[in-house]
Amino acid sequence: MLKKVKPIKLSRQVYRLLMKRVLERDGWRCQKCGALDNLQVHHMIRRSQQGDDALGNLVTLCAYCHMAEHGKLFYSVAAVRICSKPKLRRK
Numbered sequence: 001m002l003k004k005v006k007p008i009k010l011s012r013q014v015y016r017l018l019m020k021r022v023l024e025r026d027g028w029r030c031q032k033c034g035a036l037d038n039l040q041v042h043h044m045i046r047r048s049q050q051g052d053d054a055l056g057n058l059v060t061l062c063a064y065c066h067m068a069e070h071g072k073l074f075y076s077v078a079a080v081r082i083c084s085k086p087k088l089r090r091k
Contacts, residue, residue: 008052008053010053015053018053018055018058019041019058021055022041022055022058022059022060023039023041023060025055025060026059026060028060029060030060030061030062030065031059031060031061032061032062032065032068033062033064033065035062035064035065037062038062038063038064039060039061039062039063040060040061040062040063040066041058041059041060041061042058042059042060042061042066042069043057043058044057044058044059045057
């Protein structure tokens with residue numbers, strides 16, 4: 001069995017710089033729907049599952065797609081209005 005390794009805690013300033021690099025790398029667009037508003041940085045492998053803050057583990061998502069990744073759409077009516085192109089609302 002593998003031992004849990006305590007993740008390195010980045011300072012607030014360093015973490016903000018990292019988030020900016022991710023947003024710039026992804027062209028300031030949601031990588032799922034292409035939205036340009038309400039962007040967030042998502043850990044593909046969660047920190048709780050030993051995911052780190054490396055560029056390869058981070059991706060830009062809009063608020064709607066980010067909540068969809070975490071399975072929290074049941075209370076995200078505001079995010080649906082905010083996101084310019086939510087995938088689940090297509091007919």
